[in-house]
Amino acid sequence: GKRIRTGRRVPWAARGPRRRRHWRAWALFVAAGIAAGSGGAYGWSRTADGRATAAWLGQAGLWHARVTALRTVDARGVVVDLALLRVMAPQGDAVVGGAVVWPVWGRAAAQAATLQVGDEVWLQGALVRPSPAQGGARAPGRASGRRLELRGRLARVVHRPPPWLRARAWLGRALARLPLPDSIRSELPLCLSIVFGGEDVPRGVHDAFLRAGLLHVLAASGANVVLLERAAARGLRPLWRGVRVSWLPPATMLAFTWGFAALCQFSSSIVRAAWMASYRHLAALCGRHGASGHALWFAAVAMTAADPAGLTSWSAVLSFVSTAAVMGALTRQPSAKPAPATRWRWLARRTAGWAWQAVRVSVRVEAAVAPLLAVAFGQWTPWAVVANVVADPLLACLLPACALLCALSVLAAAFPWCTPLAAALAWPVGLGVRALSAWVTWLAHWPGALVALPPVWPGWLVPYYLLWWLLRRVGKIGRENLRLRRRGRAQAMI
Secondary structure: OOOOOOOOOOHHHHOOHHHHHHHHHHHHHHHHHHHHHHHHHOOHHHOHHHHHHHOOEOOEEEEEEEEEEEEEEEOOEEEEEEEEEEEEEOOEEEEOOOEEEEEEEOOHHHHHOOOOOOOEEEEEEEEEOOOOOOOOOOOHHHHHOOOOEEEEEEEEEEOOOOHHHHHHHHHHHHHHOOOOOHHHHOOHHHHHHHHHOOOOOOHHHHHHHHHOOOHHHHHOOOHHHHHHHHHHHHHOHHHHHHHOOOOHHHHHHHHHHHHHHHHOOOOHHHHHHHHHHHHHHHHHHOOOOOOHHHHHHHHHHHHHHHOHHHHOOHHHHHHHHHHHHHHHHOOOOOOOOOOOOOHHHHHHHHHHHHHHHHHHHHHHHHHHHHHHHHHHHOEEOOOHHHHHHHHHHHHHHHHHHHHHHHHHHHHOOOOOOHHHHHHHHHHHHHHHHHHHHHHHHHHHOOOOOOEEOOOOOHHHHHHHHHHHHHHHHHHHHHHHHHHHHHHHHHHHHO
8 A cells, every 4th residue: 555656747747837838939939030030031011121112013114133042933933032132123223132033934934043142143124023823832932921922034154152051162173183083973963962062953853752751851851960960979979078178069060050951051951950059059168968958949949030031941840750760769768678688689689670660750740740841742652761761870870970970071171191092981881872873763763653632721720630649648758657657567576
C-alpha cells in the first residue's frame, strides 16, 4: 500500500501556467511579426512610395526596376518580384518606389526565367491592379496577392548579381580549374547543387529526383545547415580547446551559418534553419541552452517580421512542417532494455536503432508533407520513404565532403599545394554523387513513382492535422503511463 513517488507528473499535469504563458508569448510574437511585416509587404497604399506609385496606375511608360525574387508557378509561368526605381513616360519622368510583381506566362516566361536576383530591368508597359482570373486557376497572377502588377515586355536587362551570386560563380570556376577527368568533372554541378542548391543540372537528373521524391536534395534544404554546422564544430573542436574563449565558438558558428545561407541565396528553408541555429548560438553566448521548439518559434517570428509573404510560400510552409515532424520523430525515449554484454551486440543494437530511426523519420516527414504536396502541386511520390531511407545516410557523408572539396578548390587558387588534395578528394566525392544519382534514377523508373492527383480542397488540411495532433497526444500520454508503470514495478521489485 505504499505509494511510489516517481518524481515526474503525467503529461496532462506537466503543462503548468508558466509553460502555457511561454507558448502564448511565442504565438503573440509571431502574430506581431506578421502584423509588422505585412505593412512592408502588402501595405503599398499606406506609404509615401506606394501613394506615388499608385498615381501611375493605368499609364504606360518605361519602368526601371530591380529584381528581388523569382517564383516559378508552374511550367507555364513565372512571377518576378520587382522593386521600382524610376518611370519614364510621355508626361514626364519620376522617381517611384514600392514593391510590384511582373507575372509572365507563355513564351515570355522562358526569357524571364533567365533573370537573377539583383538584375536591373526596363519594362515597357503599364501598372495595373492584380487580376487573378487571367490565365486560369494556376496562372502567375494568382501569386501576386494584393500587390500591383506591371504588365509589359522586357526592353532591357543589366545583370548585376549580388555578392553571394558572384561568390557562387567564383566557386564554380575554382572547381572547374581542378585537373580531373571528364567522368568526375561531369558530377561537379550536381555536387554544387546538393550543397548550395540552385545549380543548373540536366533536365533528366531533375526529373529523376522529382519522381523519386528527393527534389529537396537539389534545393539546399535546412538539413544542410545542421550537417555542415555539426561537421564544422567537430573540425574546430581542437582549436577551441586551445583558445579557451567562451564567446568565440558561438560567434564563429553564427558567422559560418549566415555565410552559408548567403551562398544558398537565402532560400526559405536555409533561412529557417539559419534562424534556428542563430537562436541556439545566441543562447550559448548568454550561457543558456536553446530548446529546439523555442528555436522553431524564434525562426517563425524572425521570418514573419522580415517577410510575411515569404513565410506563407509553399517552400517555407513545407520547411516548417517537415522540421516539426523531424523534431517529433527524434524525441529521445529512455530505453528499459539492459546494456548488451559484448561490443558486437552493442554495435548491432546501435545499427538497428539508427536504421529504425531513419525509417521513423522518413515516414513521419512523408505523412506530414504529403497533404501539402497534394494541395500545392497535385502530386504524390509513393516511394519517397524508400528513397530517403537510403539517400539520407549517403547525404550525411557527401555534404561535408562536398563542402570540404569546395573549400580546398578555393584555397588552391592561393596555395597551389592544395590542388593535389582537392583533386584526390574529388574522386570519392564524384563516385558518391554518381552512386546517389544511380540510386535515384533506378528508383524513378519504378511503377507509380510519381502519381498525379486530382485537385484537392485545402479545407481537408485542418481535420487532417488536427487528427495528427490528437493521435500524437494520445500516443505520448500512453507512452508516459507505460513508462510510469514500468518504473513503479522496478521500484517495487527493489
